[in-house]
């Protein structure tokens with residue numbers, strides 16, 4: 001069951017987490033730049049994509065990768081900031097790679113992520129740091145790697161360096177031992193494991209239906225994006241009220257939200273469109289979508305359709321995300337549709 005792909009993906013994400021830990025809360029002003037869509041990208045995003053793509057290419061020489069970042073902005077060495085970024089990326093990536101790579105080799109590795117994806121065959125998708133805003137702000141973030149075959153996610157690995165291990169404090173409050181690795185293989189369950197050593201026994205995960213009474217959502221816990229620009233918090237509040245949910249929402253950056261649903265710490269994840277022109281990217285959801293499915297939850301878009309990963313780099317056939325335990329999903333979706341189209 002994809003034993004080699006699983007082992008290589010875990011090794012790549014563990015190395016990536018070590019890069020993130022070196023930079024997290026130690027970002028320098030010139031470690032971050034802003035892309036044409038005004039979204040941030042840091043030396044860690046680039047270094048992680050270089051590391052993961054290098055590890056994948058060593059194991060699978062003709063590997064195809066749909067990665068969020070590319071090296072176009074890193075080639076004009078006349079720019080002082082570009083020279084700084086190249087130097088930091090090279091130092092960070094080589095601090096975790098087995099064999100030292102030149103800057104040019106690392107930029108070429110970053111650019112291995114330019115595959116366009118599609119409905120046939122096998123490719124990986126990587127968000128080197130999902131929730132870069134959270135990473136820069138000191139919140140949650142995740143390294144997200146998935147293997148897609150004929151448009152269906154078969155393997156997902158989420159590295160969450162700042163998420164508390166099970167039950168040791170809330171993801172929001174910064175207490176307790178931190179750092180977990182989630183892994184799921186289609187048909188073989190969802191697991192959480194320690195991220196530093198692979199020896200510790202993995203914990204099998206199960207999403208929560210939160211109460212046996214299927215009609216009662218009073219004690220349900222809902223998670224959503226920290227960033228109000230990324231998910232419609234107002235409509236989500238109306239949906240919570242219509243379901244009778246009492247608790248305030250847990251707001252977290254990144255695909256960590258899939259992890260807390262998979263391990264039963266949240267019951268519902270809603271991601272409601274804020275802009276008509278925004279299309280979700282496959283790297284923002286592939287790994288987490290399999291994790292929650294293998295933990296017993298159901299994931300659809302806001303129209304109740306399965307996520308479609310076979311249309312290239314974007315989830316162009318889907319709008320919004322609705323995740324809940326498979327026995328609760330229909331009732332949650334009904335409440336979503338009533339508020340979105342009511």
Ligand SMILES: Nc1ncnc2c1ncn2[C@@H]1O[C@H](COP(=O)(O)O)[C@@H](O)[C@H]1OP(=O)(O)O
Nearest residue numbers: 039131225226227229230253254274275278284
């Ligand atoms: N308008 C938007 N709607 C949904 N997601 C968005 C929007 N703008 C950015 N994002 C993406 O949200 C992701 C983080 O999710 P979360 O808010 O749950 O932490 C980022 O990958 C970011 O993509 P990008 O990095 O391209 O800006």
Ligand SMILES: [Mg+2]
Nearest residue numbers: 039040068132
């Ligand atoms: Mg980004």
Ligand SMILES: [Mg+2]
Nearest residue numbers: 127130131284
């Ligand atoms: Mg992302």
Ligand SMILES: [Mg+2]
Nearest residue numbers: 068127129130
């Ligand atoms: Mg990203």
